[in-house]
Amino acid sequence: MARSPRRITRRDIRKPDQFVAVTGEIFHFVKQKRKPFIGAAAAVVLALVGLWGWDAYAQRQNHLAAKDYVQGVNLYHAGKYADAVQRFDKAKEYTLSSYSAPALLYQANSYLALGDPAKAAASLAELLQQERKQSLLRQLGLLSLAYLHETAGNCKEAGPSFAEAEKIVAPFTDEAILGKARCGMETQDLKGALESYRQYLTSYPAGDRVGEVTIRVQELEAKVAASGGK
Incomplete structure (x- = not known):
């Protein structure tokens, strides 16, 4: 025998369902903790902005270092070792870039070509100080x-x-x-x-x-x- 549907009373209509109840509790909690929430949100935003700014800064360093590095390599292969040394000097200053350490290696070779082993050794020592990981x-x-x-x-x-x-x-x-x-x-x-x-x-x-x-x-x-x- 089919069961007759349950009659919905006025009390049932006034009673909030679970979703509404939970949502209400959340908003009530947020209202009570408004300041901490705002502070936390601000901290997250600042962290994201900081990361974006740091990434943009690192990318700019990499771009500028690449320009000096490529020019230095071209000068090195053209036999203009003194000019190459100056370019590698600029490239190595961008320590956040991926070109700083290779620039020091090329600079050392440039000094060797100029007959200055002492300066070559100094560039290599700087390279080893900078490149700590066990890499090629x-x-x-x-x-x-x-x-x-x-x-x-x-x-x-x-x-x-x-x-x-x-x-x-x-x-x-x-x-x-x-x-x-x-x-x-x-x-x-x-x-x-x-x-x-x-x-x-x-x-x-x-x-x-x-x-x-x-x-x-x-x-x-x-x-x-x-x-x-x-």
Whole structure:
């Protein structure tokens, strides 16, 4: 038997449904907490405006740095190293940009081309101070600094840079291993050099320098054996 529909009374009509009741509670709460709500909303707006302003500032820095960086690279490849140095000086000032650190690397190479290794080393040191993350750029900076010291006959300074560059997972790890091995030989750390050359053969069995390194390993093994393993 069908049930007759429930009769709606005047009291039911006056009674608010759940949505209306909940909405009313929210508005009542907001009315009581109006000042805190306004303050919180203002804080959110200010934060969004601040983020937008910071982003716009960073983008402008990147744009200006890119202009000086590209001009510097063009001057460098044209052999105008002194002019390139000045452009890279401007580009590196935009420290928030992605061009600041590469500009320092190019600046170091420009100083080397001008025959000023001291200033080149200073630019590389600035690069390493700025580029803290374990990146390709940091590896290149470390290798450049290591080569600079090695060329000057100072393997005691070059060795640590080669060793740190070796720990970075990037395309030039093999060069870092070989540099560390060369400096081991230069400082008479034959066992250390032998270990590095063996590491190269293990890590890069199809490397371009395998033939040369294999001969080095054989020579060092003979020397280490002749010295009683020292």
